[in-house]
Amino acid sequence: MSYIKPKVTHPAIAKNELGFTRRDYEGSISTLCAGCGHDSISAALIQACYELDLPPHRIAKISGIGCSSKTPTYFLGASHGFNSVHGRMPSVVTGANIANKDLVYIGVSGDGDTASIGFGQFSHIVRRRLNMLYMVENNGVYGLTKGQFSATADFGSASKGGVPNPFDQIDLIQMALQLGATYVARGFSGDKKQLVPLIKGALSHPGFAMIDCISPCVTFNNHEGSTRSYEYVREHDVPVVTADYVPYAKTIRVDYEPGTGTQVKMHDGSVLNLHKLDEDYDPYDRKKAINYLLDCQEQGKIATGMLYVNPDVTDFHDIMKTVDEPLSSLNYDRLNPGVEALESINASFR
Amino acid sequence: MSDLNRVNELVLRFANVNGSGSASANSLIAKSFFRMGLPVGPKNIFPSNIQGLPTWYEIRVSEKGHTGRRGSVDVLVAMNSQTFQQDVADVVPGGYLVYDSTKPLNPHGRRDDINYIGLPLTQITVAKYEQARHRQLFKNIIYAGALSALLGIEFEVLCDLLGEQFKGRDKIIETNIDALQTGYDYAAKFYDCPLPLRVERRDLVGDKILIDGNSTVGLGAVYAGATVAGWYPITPSTSVIDAYTKYAEKLRIDPQTGRRLFGVAQAEDELAAIGMVIGANWNGARAFTATSGPGISLMSEFLGLAYYAEIPAVLVDVQRCGPSTGMPTRNQQSDLMACAYASHGDSRHVLLLPSTPKECFDFSMLAFDLAERLQTPVILVSELELGMNDSVSEPLTIDPDYSWDRGKVANYEMLEEGFEFYRYLDIDGDGIPYRTYPGTHPTKGAFFTRGSGHNKYGGYTEKGPEYQENMERLLVKFRTAATLVPPAIIEDKGRPDAVLFFGTTAEVMPETLEELQRQGHLFDQIRLRSFPFGDEVWQFINSHERVLVIEQNRDAQMRSMLMIEGDVNPAKLISVTHYDGMPVTAEFLVATISGHVDNGGSRQRLSA
């Protein structure tokens, strides 16, 4: 259950250009597991929108189904939100965007939502070059249905014991690049310093922006039932009582310099090998980005940062040749061809 | 042998090979009857194929206005050797068979009781045209010319139609008219023209138009102010979107900028198509999609969401035979239950059931008003037969004062003036709450849309009573819907028995009832036009002893819906079904119904 936070603010609290405080960008209290990476992403989204001085009511949040897709309730309470159907967020955003090109669209999805059931819709929304932020909160599992492998599961799985993932991984970042996304970044939920600017960049990008944000699931891991996860619990001295017991976990945070790598120990004991892009990495070269990603993959590293951007974008509305005003704002007089036109249509069928 | 000797009552059928270019010649003939002031019912009977399979085109001309399918053929133009034998067998005694006499007649096609009219089409075209393609195409125009002489179709009418079709391309017009003339001259020279079975000009169509229902649905969407269409191709619905796009490209261009006042997105599948429609409607635009049965199946999950979350959506289902493979180009009324109760959970949807192109137009416009007034999906349930074939229709009209009904929307001013907005609160007692469009007001009116986990204030809940309260309100809303949808058309003369029908069956009902009356069987009648059923439907059923429920599907779906929705004694609902994929005929209905009545009316199910 979510409830509204009391909006008592200190008079001296910082405000952005629009006179809003950070609080004005928050949502209801999260009902996700304590320590869930998704909550950190919500916090980063709040921060980014606040810092960008976006009027909250001009943002539309649309999601699919999953723990990740529940998060739009937990940020931007003054924005309209739509928790839609599993894997179909892209089509809902497409329709919404055609109807009103003037809102800022934040699509939130999970790795199951995007890389499995919604893989088709994901591919096509990239192709359509919709102006939006597509945020995948990627935890490598189906959180909401209790920990099945997702199609992106691979990261970290090499160093894990237990049943290994028998299938190849889908790398959504590589897919997005192949399909022509014009802003492609990978973040890590625990690296706010990197993530907030990536989100700000994505929201400012006038075309399709994709962020694949690695977001640890504290409750399930890629090999449910393995002793590793319990080990973690034991380490923290929490007695295991029932199978669905959710251990209290601390949010994983990292802070490291560009051009270097860092190892992150996940809640299940697995280790993530993050690699932040060098400062002189050229994000304007798509081919290089693809090669770079393949190299990283070979070395078992997960590259994070701004991987590719092409500021020169063609918006879907340009392709469709629609008028500059939002279609939803047109009144009936503008849309009604009139009685005379109907008369001549009748005449053409006599 | 007695020749058919009739004026203005005939069935003409063309048997062609798909992809041979016959369609335009055949529709030229159909239109020429219409131009001669005669009621006409053309029907395309085509395979799911682009080239090679047999295809038929049937035209019924009827001075009496009986333009539905009759079932037998008076004149057959046999241009397909694959189906020749069957085609010959379909001709009524005394009828005519027009064939290519370049080669001697196939002996299996010999009958003593019909007339043979040979036209050496291959011979003529080989001599006259160089290119193989021209030889094929002009064969069709030449037989059209011959029919003009044989049946008494005014030659100038054909020339005018060609002139309009190829306006500005004089060379093409000239060659076509030359081909027509060739056919005409040949027939006039070798046969007594016109035949005793022929047509004459009348003044019976007035200001009516000859148009297909998909075009008028598409036009209805233009006139309703729809600005967004998301779709995925599927016969027989594709031409709805084609028509919308074609007319919008003409009528919905911003005069200042030349840019479009509409957006059409071809989706990756039907799930995406309906997703787009729901996203656009949620965001304050009028959006729609068109599909057929298989698409309805794919859209079902989203339809459930839209029902629960109360998002307007307009969906056009042009029905065909199920499933995806098999007979997708044949007619049926078999998606009724799939549409009415589409999706998981307790969900149900408003359906509109048009019978004519004019109704397709009116209901298409109405669908948008209803969807927004009721904040729910509205499905316009058409049929292949109505959607893809031309019918004689009342002209399309709109009230010059019409403006759209966007339903209950709390706008900026209302919110500013202190309107207390709660997304799912029924303040008017009709079950319909207010909504807001995203982006309306900086601090008021935002809400979070999700399936069913909301209380009446729009807040998140998983509490049973709150869920139930909301579900009960949805039932109130559905009862409101029953008062807003088009009522059934009723003729009640206090007879004990009645027929109930809907959709394309209406086209053959006048003929059916006239014939039954001639045989001494009298029926009251009711034509359903929508779901949920209004009170007039229940009153009608309750005041009759027996109601024959006529429908074009196997499982008597409409009868089931009547039983589900109303307190009706099932014993009085006698099912009459026809579902072979061809439009139902008056002949079939008369035989089935009179057989039933003559047998004492004891059977519960009558079908082909």
Ligand SMILES: Cc1ncc(C[n+]2csc(CCOP(=O)(O)OP(=O)(O)O)c2C)c(N)n1
């Ligand atoms: C059509 C459909 N199938 C299955 C489900 C059940 N389901 C709910 S969430 C989910 C997986 C979500 O995984 P992901 O997108 O990775 O989100 P996470 O919970 O991990 O954030 C599934 C399979 C559903 N809601 N709808």
Ligand code: SF4
């Ligand atoms: S199950 Fe995993 S993904 Fe879902 S809320 Fe808990 S930690 Fe987050």
Ligand SMILES: [Mg+2]
């Ligand atoms: Mg996941």
